[in-house]
Amino acid sequence: INSGNRDIFLAKALPSGIWEWGARVSGTQSESGSQLALDPCGNVFLTGLYSSSPVSFFSRIDEGDLSGDFQFSLINPNPVELSSTDIFLAKAFPSGIWEWGARISGMAFETSSRIIVDSCGSAYLTGIYVSTTLSFFNGISEGDPGSSNLEFSLINSGDSDVFLAKALPSGIWEWGSRVAGVDNDRVRQLAISPCGAVYLTGTYESNPISFFPGIRNGDPGIVEQQFSLPNTDTDMENSDIFLAKATPDGVWDWGARVAGAEVENVPQFAVDPCGTVYLTGTYTSDQVSFYPGRRTGDPVQVDPQFSLTDFGSFGTNVNENIFLAKALSSGHWEWGARVSAEDAFFPMVSLDPCGAVYLTGS
Template sequence: MAHINFELKKQLITIKTKKMKNLKFKYVTAVLASLAFAETTHAQTWDWAKSFGGKEVDYVSGITNDAAGNIYMVGNFKGTASFGNKSLTSKGYYDIFLAKYNPEGQLIWIQQEGGSDLDEANGIVLDKKGNIYITGYFTSEADFGGVKMKSSGDRDFFLAKFDNNGKINWIQASEGVNSEYGKALALDNNGDILVTGIFSKEVKFRTNTLKSKGNTDVFVASYNADGALNWIKTLGGNGKDEATAITCDSKGNAIITGWFSGSAEFGEINLISSGDDDIFIAKINPSGRVEWVDQAGGSESVDRSYGVAADSQNNYYITGSIKGEAKFNDQIIKSVGTDDCFLAKYNDKGVLLWVKSSGGKGGEIGRAIALDKSGNIYVCGDYNSTFAANSNSSSYDDWDIFIIKYNDKGFALSANSAGGNGYDRPIAMSIDNNNNCYITGVYERDCFFGKQEIISQGDSDIFVAKTKSFEPLRNN
């Protein structure tokens, strides 16, 4: 497992992992006491960790929970892959899996979707009735629970609804000459589905024809629970623009994040990136109008945002990575290494309330974000960092997993890590009603969650792990 030396304002946290290596979050102000966990086995523990997959590269893209704590996951697999007590064999290059597990990680059911070519799912949400929605794309011909689909271009966007037993209810798709991907989705309080993704060239959603202005543009669409399209909007400009995450606040506004390059239009608001890629966060009202958009980034860097969440007060949080110096409104943060993880908070008017960065000599990337019932913020990501016991630093080539828990002021309360001898990357995270944290992603070779070791069967397998609410830090 790698070592990490994270820079966080006003804190020092040290965590000893399974292999007795240290995670550090340093104070940058003077004369400050350290806070620490004991060994992982005596502080934050992992309830369990499971591994799924086969001999090929398998991937997971989304996770969510119902009120009973059951787990729903979606992703992609190639060849034959095991998902607990059942194995699936792909019909083509990659197929989609949709699975339900109980709170202990035991398989309840699993469904396979796809066809003879490349099919991919990129997000999952659950409504109040237990219906499941997923989005992604399909290529050539694909079968979704007996519903036959045929792409009109290279890759076509889809949005599909399933009941709680995994039976297909309906599926909607785009018609494009090139490629359209569904990237993420969310539900508002009325049960409408908000979905975002990217497209290139020309694409048709029902009677709405969209044309990209650059390499790829972003779309945001609203569908009702019956699959009818309420509205669709495009965002972007002359460069390569991408949306990565979406959430809804209590008023039905959609909050999306991602990045853009060059000049880009967000409704009536025009932005120009400072560097190669700049971060954006945008608020879109229930009618599809862009209320505001904010950007962040630096002049000589690639800055990315991967996760977004909204709290009960309609404040918004994003996480991702920065390179070098990045400007968030009037606040400037600088990476310590190649990439640093950031966490930023905005109010409902788009005003930046605070931004925090964490990082060491290597790379740290925030991949996903979730909130518990108390308003605490959880950020998970991967790191490949350095730890300096003295003036000499020691670097590591592998990537491991971290989770940091913050309060709503941006103060780090606790942290945890997992990993092994290969590349380990979290993809998605979910918090249930009892503040249990579920994290899923991919790993190579082996991966330790506390004392629990999982071993991959192929090039890259899927992990899912459960951990209880983090224990408070204590003084060294």
């Protein structure tokens, strides 16, 4: 059943194609699921947005059951008039029973974009937020009150900032970090290597964009940045691409950039077992340059390792080219290649077990 405007369902099908169970997340307003991931034990981590207060989690619904058993609710402390949505992160057992639900709250807009789970069952969540303060509340289980404990908060540096946070298997937030500047900064993809290193890519219009280490319960909300990346377009009207690596403890190892005078966009990557990153995206600049990973204490301005040029003009349109580049786990670029056309869109990259790279787009 539906409780209001738009609800969320989570369902499991057997290999035979028979539905085993369905669960739901519902309230009187609109809720939407963003992404899900599984841990090695088959537990499901689901993230999404909700505007209801409260939003309720109902466990597995079997044949003949329309509603399921209520387990717990999460509040949204902000009035509906503000059109405020909060983020939830919830964990369900393979049986369809919800174990816990946690929330991330602000007074304006925030959204979760990507979630991954490591081999120990910890979840890494990333997204963007424009709220002045973004607060992380620990997970609650059946029988707990709807208002959970505040673990820590992140501040905002300007327009939309990027957050990256780690939740333990128990639903406790371990740390939260941010990638921030005075303009629009966005995240596109998140991945983890077999060694536990976390890789993040996105676009930024800020000049510079700064990387702040993870904070924990009891830490001050304002911490010093580890390093910054400049934007090639000093007018902050066009976006550059960042690629960054963080440790499982929330400390940034390095941040690299792909930059040109025009727009670089839609980055997407694949990571091999050695932590090598294959990054793809698009660019409209006459020349796009690849700058090596910067660490704490490194100079802001460094020379690019190499550049790719535009193939040339196709009629009167602005060309959108696709690039594919390989970055080592140290943050240094090994090579870059390009696909040129009048318009090239939506590249995606994948790896096979032998290390061959496959690129597609339109």
